[in-house]
Amino acid sequence: MPTTTPFQALTFDLDDTLWDNHGVMVETETGHYAWLDEALEAWQRNRGQPPARRFAERFPLEAFLDQRRELAAAYPLRRGDFTWLREQALQRLLVAYGLDSDAARSWAAAAMERFMVLRHQVTPHSEVESLLSTLGQHYRLASITNGNVDIHRLPLGRHFPVAIAAGELLAPKPDARPFLAALARLGTTPARTLHVGDSWREDVEPAHRLGMQVAWISPHIDDMPLPAGIHRLNHVRELPELLRLVGGEQG
């Protein structure tokens, strides 16, 4: 008869696992860029140099995206460090717009501050607070994200003694290193850890390859045969039930 290994730890992806990310990303992307365009124009006017063409006219959002893609291709190690890519891309566009390098650097930094404020306006699913509060009594918890939400800027952060920003480690998922870093800091092993995430490529495959069990949050896929150790959930709220089924004793 197969024995179940009691889990010691749970690792969580953040975006689209603990909250829906799409709306926040759209608001963040358009919001900080519009803020930069307006604030820059006001600054130019105050200096008696009203622009003939505003920044966002000269470089619409698509140009910003193209600049990030170019930078990611030119600096492959930084490809997952979205905060760095964004700030560098803004600086380059601002210099191309005619700002000197000091002004470009400070405007890019100010726009990124605005970006981070908007980026953290996420609304965790209503069940998540009590879910993590309960799970945290039985398991060690870590977050592993490729995104640029700093979980410790959110109230939920108190549930995560370990938080891994994979992009800033220069090893975005599916790289194994952010998982290994989380396991090391949690003081546990893959076999005694379950990873929870929505991406097949970035969460399920790498965690499974390391020997972790995985809860795959995938509401849009009908039941299909999955390898042993991979469990599909419609929503993170179903996690306690899964742990009762596969978690063995809580350790």
Ligand SMILES: [Mg+2]
């Ligand atoms: Mg995700």
